[in-house]
Amino acid sequence: MFKEKMKLIENLTGVNSSKLNYYVELKKRNEEIVKQNNRLEIINQLVRDINIDMTIRDIIKRVYSKLPLAIPCDFLGLVLTAEDELYIKAIMPATFKCEGTIPQESFLWECFRNGEAQIFENVNPDDLFVDGRTELEGRVGSLAAVSLIVKGSAQGLLLVGSKISSAYTPSELVFVQQLADQLAICILNAKLYKQVFRAKSEWETTFNAVTEPMVLIDRSFNIVRSNNRFPIECDSSEGNDKVQKCYKRIWGQDKKCDECMMDETVRTRKPAYKRFRMDKGKIYDIFYYPVINEYNQIVGIIHHVKDVTEKTKIEVQLMQSAKLAAIGEMSAGVAHELNNPMTVIIGTAQMMQREVYEESPESEFLNDIINCGLRCKKIIQNLLTFSRQDEYPFAPTDINEELERVLSLVNYQINKNKIQIVQSLSPDLPKINANGHQIQQVLINFLLNARDALEGMEREKLIEISTSVREDDDGKKWLLATVRDNGIGIEKENLLKIFNPFYTNKNSIKGTGLGLSVSLGIAEAHDGTIEVETVLDEGSSFSLVLPVETDEC
Amino acid sequence: MNIIKYVTPEIIFGCGALAQVGDSVLRQGAHKVFVVSDEGVINSGWVEKALYYLDAVGLDHEVYCNLSSNPKDSEVVEGLQKYRETECDSILAIGGGSPTDVAKAVAILATNGGIIQDYEGVNKVTHPLPPMVVVPSTAGAGSEVTQFAIIVDQKRNLKMTIISKSLVPDIAIIDPHLLITKSAKLTAATGIDALSHAVESFVSLAANPITEVHALTSIKLITSNLRESYACNINLEAKEKMAMASLQAALSFSNAILGATHAMVHQVDGLLDKHHGESNACVLPNVMEFNMIACPSKFKQIAVALGEEVTGLSTWTAAEAAIKAVRRLIKDIGLVEGLAKVGLEHDALPLLSRNALNDACLITNPRDADEHDIHEIFIKSM
Numbered sequence: 046m047f048k049e050k051m052k053l054i055e056n057l058t059g060v061n062s063s064k065l066n067y068y069v070e071l072k073k074r075n076e077e078i079v080k081q082n083n084r085l086e087i088i089n090q091l092v093r094d095i096n097i098d099m100t101i102r103d104i105i106k107r108v109y110s111k112l113p114l115a116i117p118c119d120f121l122g123l124v125l126t127a128e129d130e131l132y133i134k135a136i137m138p139a140t141f142k143c144e145g146t147i148p149q150e151s152f153l154w155e156c157f158r159n160g161e162a163q164i165f166e167n168v169n170p171d172d173l174f175v176d177g178r179t180e181l182e183g184r185v186g187s188l189a190a191v192s193l194i195v196k197g198s199a200q201g202l203l204l205v206g207s208k209i210s211s212a213y214t215p216s217e218l219v220f221v222q223q224l225a226d227q228l229a230i231c232i233l234n235a236k237l238y239k240q241v242f243r244a245k246s247e248w249e250t251t252f253n254a255v256t257e258p259m260v261l262i263d264r265s266f267n268i269v270r271s272n273n274r275f276p277i278e279c280d281s282s283e284g285n286d287k288v289q290k291c292y293k294r295i296w297g298q299d300k301k302c303d304e305c306m307m308d309e310t311v312r313t314r315k316p317a318y319k320r321f322r323m324d325k326g327k328i329y330d331i332f333y334y335p336v337i338n339e340y341n342q343i344v345g346i347i348h349h350v351k352d353v354t355e356k357t358k359i360e361v362q363l364m365q366s367a368k369l370a371a372i373g374e375m376s377a378g379v380a381h382e383l384n385n386p387m388t389v390i391i392g393t394a395q396m397m398q399r400e401v402y403e404e405s406p407e408s409e410f411l412n413d414i415i416n417c418g419l420r421c422k423k424i425i426q427n428l429l430t431f432s433r434q435d436e437y438p439f440a441p442t443d444i445n446e447e448l449e450r451v452l453s454l455v456n457y458q459i460n461k462n463k464i465q466i467v468q469s470l471s472p473d474l475p476k477i478n479a480n481g482h483q484i485q486q487v488l489i490n491f492l493l494n495a496r497d498a499l500e501g502m503e504r505e506k507l508i509e510i511s512t513s514v515r516e517d518d519d520g521k522k523w524l525l526a527t528v529r530d531n532g533i534g535i536e537k538e539n540l541l542k543i544f545n546p547f548y549t550n551k552n553s554i555k556g557t558g559l560g561l562s563v564s565l566g567i568a569e570a571h572d573g574t575i576e577v578e579t580v581l582d583e584g585s586s587f588s589l590v591l592p593v594e595t596d597e598c
Numbered sequence: 599m600n601i602i603k604y605v606t607p608e609i610i611f612g613c614g615a616l617a618q619v620g621d622s623v624l625r626q627g628a629h630k631v632f633v634v635s636d637e638g639v640i641n642s643g644w645v646e647k648a649l650y651y652l653d654a655v656g657l658d659h660e661v662y663c664n665l666s667s668n669p670k671d672s673e674v675v676e677g678l679q680k681y682r683e684t685e686c687d688s689i690l691a692i693g694g695g696s697p698t699d700v701a702k703a704v705a706i707l708a709t710n711g712g713i714i715q716d717y718e719g720v721n722k723v724t725h726p727l728p729p730m731v732v733v734p735s736t737a738g739a740g741s742e743v744t745q746f747a748i749i750v751d752q753k754r755n756l757k758m759t760i761i762s763k764s765l766v767p768d769i770a771i772i773d774p775h776l777l778i779t780k781s782a783k784l785t786a787a788t789g790i791d792a793l794s795h796a797v798e799s800f801v802s803l804a805a806n807p808i809t810e811v812h813a814l815t816s817i818k819l820i821t822s823n824l825r826e827s828y829a830c831n832i833n834l835e836a837k838e839k840m841a842m843a844s845l846q847a848a849l850s851f852s853n854a855i856l857g858a859t860h861a862m863v864h865q866v867d868g869l870l871d872k873h874h875g876e877s878n879a880c881v882l883p884n885v886m887e888f889n890m891i892a893c894p895s896k897f898k899q900i901a902v903a904l905g906e907e908v909t910g911l912s913t914w915t916a917a918e919a920a921i922k923a924v925r926r927l928i929k930d931i932g933l934v935e936g937l938a939k940v941g942l943e944h945d946a947l948p949l950l951s952r953n954a955l956n957d958a959c960l961i962t963n964p965r966d967a968d969e970h971d972i973h974e975i976f977i978k979s980m
């Protein structure tokens with residue numbers, strides 16, 4: 046009672062109290078601020094050190110190395126959530142091991158759920174599900190646990206532990222929370238970066254995987270991106286990087302291509318397509334795809350160039366083969382139908398001849414009928430052979446024979462035009478391995494072309510057919526079957542085009558423009574080629590050049 | 599008690615001391631001064647004068663004067679809001695006890711936060727207060743030197759006592775000149791308040807040799823100057839003496855605390871918006887009577903200070919003379935005798951008695967008093 050009263054009086058008069066001093070208060074605050082600043086500086090430094098492409102483990106490692114500058118830290122753990130599980134994503138020191146997911150009954154779960162920053166004292170490492178007892182001397186003296194908030198939702202916990210007890214005050218907890226907030230941003234950034242990077246490289250790989258030129262161009266024809274596959278047309282030696290315009294880079298031109306469909310694409314806002322025939326015989330399919338942004342504006346054009354030369358050739362051959370097959374089928378039928386009446390005509394003529402005098406004019410007439418009939422039968426026979434359905438295999442073939450067969454077929458058409466045919470076939474021509482049927486096709490084409498080239502000529506029309514063997518410098522032998530005419534000749538600049546499918550300078554009724562391209566295909570199938578010599582207004586010479594197998598082979 | 603403690607602010611005393619106000623505030627490092635006063639003081643022209651001195655040293659200032667006779671918690675809230683809004687960093691109180699107490703309360707909240715109720719009691723303030731300079735315009739309350747702030751809690755209808763060394767202002771500028779504008783009634787009321795401070799702190803259980811000297815000096819000064827000061831407003835000499843009396847009484851009670859009179863009067867003040875000196879006048883003589891038995895010889899010393907002739911008188915008779923002298927003084931300066939006349943109702947007494955028991959001032963009262971004793975004194979004081 047007495048003591049109590051004395052205590053009260055003492056309190057009132059205030060022996061035990063003093064007027065508070067601003068200096069002390071200021072100093073305390075300053076120290077606090079300096080401490081805070083240091084810590085913020087450390088956070089800043091850490092954030093600066095964290096590269097966008099670092100893994101979460103690397104980030105935690107970096108933080109662990111710097112954190113002791115700010116607060117006691119012997120243990121650092123990052124707990125993340127995924128599919129209703131909590132698991133330790135990264136832990137330091139690196140000698141620690143984490144043991145899978147964290148069971149529901151762990152205090153970490155509660156900490157994660159209530160989302161409040163908390164300090165725990167004397168935590169058993171077992172309860173943290175880490176194996177690092179030796180470093181922690183059997184226990185974590187104090188542990189600060191704060192939520193990792195990513196875009197407003199708790200994504201995990203940051204755990205900072207110390208060997209010593211009571212290592213963390215509320216002010217340290219605030220710091221750990223600040224650190225966690227910054228880390229959350231870093232981790233999110235790293236994640237986003239990875240996603241974006243993956244998506245980007247996926248697209249790039251896809252883009253680059255296309256073997257034909259594919260470029261993104263802007264409306265002024267500048268190449269914004271390309272997969273760096275450019276056609277041979279373009280002379281890539283002249284500073285690839287500097288050539289920005291698509292017409293320059295892809296087509297080697299100095300101005301916009303005449304055929305460019307960019308304007309149309311921009312106008313229709315729809316993909317456009319065009320087939321482009323180059324003078325050198327290449328055929329390109331060109332596609333223009335408008336690239337439209339979220340404001341519905343065309344920001345560029347995907348320009349895709351596809352070399353379809355080979356494809357077109359094969360298509361044409363297929364088409365021609367099909368056509369020929371049909372004609373073959375038909376002519377086989379016709380020939381067969383003609384064969385029987387012919388036999389009757391010849392037979393009847395022969396029977397009649399037996400009944401007339403040999404010197405009588407009738408006998409001469411009948412003789413003519415019989416000879417012409419036999420010639421017809423011969424022609425029919427050749428036609429049947431030519432049009433035989435089954436594929437001729439490669440077999441030893443006498444090119445002279447093939448030529449004669451062909452002549453028997455087209456002789457009439459050539460003679461009809463008052464063209465003189467001169468033959469100079471090499472008598473000792475070696476047989477070569479060839480598809481006789483296809484060889485005939487090529488020769489027929491040569492002959493009919495020669496006839497066409499002579500049409501309307503004033504001078505004496507001449508077709509010279511020859512066969513010969515030529516030897517290269519390196520000893521390789523070639524067989525040549527040449528058809529020469531003294532017709533109109535071919536202009537220099539058209540010389541290459543004539544082998545293009547559908548190229549023709551004849552009117553559309555006569556020519557299909559397929560002949561030479563198919564012929565070249567056949568020649569190449571025989572490892573040979575076609576050689577052309579021509580002088581405008583003087584004539585041309587087409588040679589089927591085929592390899593001759595040497596004996597050693 | 600073998601250990602004593604004595605606190606006091608820097609004190610600047612003398613006619614014309616008001617001129618020091620600018621430099622004093624400036625020395626505290628202030629940039630913008632929150633001037634707390636009330637309408638009466640403003641009307642007397644003293645605030646204008648003080649602002650002149652602030653302007654003279656280039657100090658920015660903001661005046662808050664929306665105060666009533668007894669400082670209320672709501673006025674503190676309003677004051678704090680204004681202090682913060684106007685971004686002041688120091689406080690100057692000009693006036694009687696009321697503006698000074700509001701100024702102290704605003705100062706507490708400015709740096710400690712919370713509500714003023716949080717600081718009721720002893721040593722609840724934890725952070726230093728903004729620089730505070732006080733210019734008293736009455737001679738009585740003594741708040742300019744004390745570690746007290748008394749604020750009315752309007753919900754509970756009582757005066758809260760806040761005690762903290764941090765409430766001792768940094769500088770007290772006491773200019774007796776300011777007293778000449780007081781009304782005679784105010785002079786009387788404040789004078790009795792000062793007397794009550796001196797008497798109560800002299801007999802306080804916490805009194806010490808330093809405070810006792812102040813207390814007795816104060817009583818002597820009051821005895822020979824209060825009537826004169828009351829009688830003539832321009833008696834500057836009497837005013838100066840009363841200013842000194844008030845100051846010394848305040849120094850005494852700030853360190854030795856008070857007693858039952860103030861414990862009881864605080865309750866009356868919480869209920870009625872009457873001047874604190876008037877209720878003091880009703881209660882003080884009765885408490886003296888009650889306390890006399892605890893320390894008759896001290897009362898004899900009071901009698902001497904009051905100018906009573908005690909030679910040859912027994913201690914007891916001499917002590918009784920002190921009470922008589924106080925009653926006479928109160929009567930001479932025209933103050934009402936009786937709380938009933940001040941406006942207090944009998945029904946309120948039980949509650950007031952109970953609340954008085956919890957007032958910190960009761961702790962140092964020389965005679966133990968229970969609720970019944972307090973109630974009895976209240977009845978006597980009616």
Ligand SMILES: Nc1ncnc2c1ncn2[C@@H]1O[C@H](COP(=O)(O)OP(=O)(O)O)[C@@H](O)[C@H]1O
Pocket residue numbers: 636637638639642667668693694695696697735736737738739740776777778779780781784787788791873874875
């Ligand atoms: N020097 C003065 N001259 C005129 N009126 C004054 C003076 N000082 C205070 N007052 C007025 O006296 C009243 C009581 O003031 P208060 O602050 O309660 O004094 P205290 O608490 O010191 O007794 C207030 O209305 C105030 O305006």
Ligand SMILES: [Fe+2]
Pocket residue numbers: 738739791794795860874
């Ligand atoms: Fe008082």
Ligand SMILES: [Mg+2]
Pocket residue numbers: 667668694695696739873874
């Ligand atoms: Mg007052």
